[in-house]
């Protein structure tokens with residue numbers, strides 16, 4: 035866990051439901067609206083029943099957005115397979131799923147050696163206790179608040195106890211929530227102790243994304 039002190043609020047729009055025909059503009063719009071980072075959803079059709087994009091897309095985006103932190107949400111089987119490609123493409127953080135890795139300590143080492151931060155994601159059905167042995171070695175833990183695979187799903191409030199357990203045990207940890215997070219659900223996330231907020235449809239499809247981001251930041255800052 036590399037973070038020290040009180041965690042800060044960071045808002046990372048998921049561009050999954052953006053207009054992918056003009057992905058660069060969609061990313062710029064999010065950053066101009068006050069986003070702290072971008073959350074890029076990589077799906078392989080095996081770990082989740084959907085397909086998106088991979089490292090070639092990141093490689094195209096990175097030179098145009100050199101200062102943007104790319105949080106790669108790797109919803110893939112065999113996450114060890116894409117570490118070097120993602121690092122070469124310019125990814126900042128490699129968030130793999132605990133359920134997909136056969137050797138978590140080895141994968142964490144591999145990601146760090148490649149120069150990226152380490153995120154570990156948990157599907158809704160995975161108990162938070164399963165990740166506890168790895169928290170100290172990771173930079174961020176992602177608690178999924180929908181079944182991974184699609185944007186626009188309903189927020190699962192019953193995932194909040196997982197966030198509470200992590201926050202009470204690790205006051206300085208970056209804890210990310212992802213899935214159905216927006217103005218209607220941010221209060222629950224903030225009260226539970228999440229500080230890294232992934233929001234897809236609620237931000238990307240908003241008439242005023244800046245207002246949505248500002249509002250969510252205010253709610254999280256007030257709870258931290």
Ligand SMILES: O=C(CO)[C@@H](O)[C@H](O)COP(=O)(O)O
Nearest residue numbers: 182183185186213214234235
């Ligand atoms: O990883 C995922 C879905 O698998 C998420 O990043 C969603 O894409 C977020 O979108 P919304 O639920 O906020 O629309």
